[in-house]
Amino acid sequence: MPSGFILQARNISKAFAGVKALVDVSLALRPGEVHALMGENGAGKSTLMKVLAGLHPADSGEILLDGRPIVLGSPQQALRSGIAMIHQELMPIPDLSVAENILLGHEPASRLLGWIDRRALQREARRLLDLLEVDLPATRKMRQLSVAQMQTVEIAKALGHNARVLIMDEPTAAISDREVEALLGVIAMLRRRGVAIVYITHKLDEVFRIADTITVLRDGFHVGTYPAGELDRQALISLMVGRPLAHPVGPACRAGLPVGPACRAGLPRASPARQAGPTAVALSVRNLGRSGAFTNVSFDVRQGEILGITGLMGAGRTELVSAIFGLVPADAGEIHVAGRPVQIRHPAQAIRHGIGMVSEDRQRFGLVPTMPVGHNMTLASLAACCLGPFIRHAKEAAVVAAGIRALAIKTTGPGEAVGRLSGGNQQKVVLARSLLAGPSIIILDEPTRGIDVAAKAEVYALVAQLAAEGKSVVLVSSELPEALALSDRLLVMRQGRVVAELNPSCTSQEEVLRYAMPL
């Protein structure tokens, strides 16, 4: 089909450090079309968009612009080809004006000295804003604008580059309902001007309001592309989920039961520790909240229990567990450990109370890149290897060697630079650090993110083993099959609140997603 499409991406594949993010995905855009890209977290939506916007080169496949193959080596190149992206995290320059931001990088300027023609700058910015029919003073400083207004500025900026393809990553995630209406108005305007729009959102009603076409991705694979009129809510959710788990090692399997029929057969489904009868509550959270992040969260975790917490991106899962661990303290509610109320303002306090955590952001809150593997492992438990202030090197070496063996970390030795390890082994180093501190409660935030399949299976086995040892595990995961297979109970969060507590053996991915999706 040579005609009719502005942009075609054909058979795009992309892997990161051996982990496949996109496999053979195709996407074609017509002028004036709103094309919704749907899928769960980690389905490959963002990767596909970043390939189209020139941020990541594809490993294989081709991209055609007006039927001719092009190479998108950088965002600048994509922009020159008329492809612009509005990122979820906007990147304005706060102290420049609206006009200066819109025309950043191609300001009208005199040829001789590059002196900026301020009047032409205002005029051009005004023209672009008028095209969008928005009433926004071009002289106002960017930092005085709301998120929605900044988005409009970004769109005007894209128009200034004569963008014919506009990629929008969850543009309505952080703006109010009234602003959503205004944005949808702007999108309608763009569509009339023949701009093709790739639209990512988790909000189903928006999709059915504005999308002409829907492409569904799952685990990096292209599930299908459908005219929006052919799908309904239920059908779309089924397309987005509905995959088997690659490595089932969940409680049901530990009990020797297949995941599905356990409930139907009327059999109790619980980890071995709990089968012996209810154990003591290890961690108890009451009405916990932090303004702007999550509100009124209460739950208990028992010894030997795996509590899953799932939800979509931005539902407040990471913020919740970061508060329990003291990384960013809560400002309301109580935390009880083993029945006693505790104050946790600082990770050091959490560790003293026997709480350990592995953050979802391994680079930021996990690894110390300048330290070797061994020093990284003992960082949270160094006191145990010390005599007074002095490190007993022999003891430390023994602890590290045991940790490397226990978690099967592939490394040339404790002196190796931690940055040289693969993602999975880096994750094991961070896990080992938390475990060496001897926690009774361990919080794992997306413990399998960015690691390969084999390492995932090892992490699953480790989680099961920790529970069997009587430790309490709080497992945050956005991979539904993983959350369902591992958890004894599953909390679903949506927009900062816990909206459901489900029994993983009696629920389905569809049901979980129904709770997780914003209404």
Added chain:
Amino acid sequence: MPCPSESGMPRRSGVSTAVRRLLQRFGIVIALVLVGAMLAAATPNFLTTANLINVARQISLNGILAVGVTFVLLTGGVDLSLGSVVALAGVIAAGFAHPGDYPAAVAVLMGILTGMACGAANGLVITRGRVAPFIVTLGMMTVARGLALVASGGKPVSNMSPHLTRLAGDILGLPIPVLILAAVSAAAWAFLANTRLGRYVYAVGGNENAARAAGINVNRVKLFAYTLCGALAGLAGVVLAARITTGQPNAGIAYELDAIAAVVIGGTSLSGGVGGVGGTLLGVLLMGVINNGLDLLNVSSYYQQIVKGVIIVGAVWLDRRQKE
């Protein structure tokens, strides 16, 4: 599951890799040997006991300062106030060192405590006030200089007891400042390698967020580094006062820059987490040898400044290139 990448790393030719690794580890030692060899060939006066002891004496002050600021740079910070703190500590020590007033030990202690107080003030404002180290220590640079001028009335504090000036003398033919530097370096090296707090200094500089998440009290570690750095600047101030037999309120100008330069030449990263006392000593030594050599070759002190600047930038540039 087979792991293809484990041992199958693409190897570059063995020899060049070996050379590169050697350069990376011992680049500064090689530079030092080369410069030494060249100077020995160029002038007969270089490789004499008297001159080498002279070099050691000349670097001892910068060495003490550099060891202290190594701790600060390892945490990812910086201390620009050292030179002024040296002057203030010297003035205070001299004030307590008039003959017959107090024992010399009191004067020494007062100088060190003065430096400690300045360092602790830096550390407190940086950690509690969350102001950038560059700004805080720049402020302290001016404040400490002002305090030195106030305390001394703008004039050198003289009439120093010979008990204190003896600190600049010799024991068994070795200058006491050199022995102090040796003791300070050995203690600092052992501390960084063998204590928990020493390990935490590296962790905080390597990744502050991760250090905090591992339960480390990041503020305490930083406060410690600045306080220690200040204390050593105080000690350097006392040694300087003993050498020039007065407390000079205008002494020590730009000493912090020489100290930071030596640390950086010694391979400690300005962004923190990498480096150590061994490298710092080599950096101090290299700078000292080059200064001494240029003196012996009768190069004008104007040119010496140019050479020093080029060496600072060149050393870091080479270091960066080898790491990439």
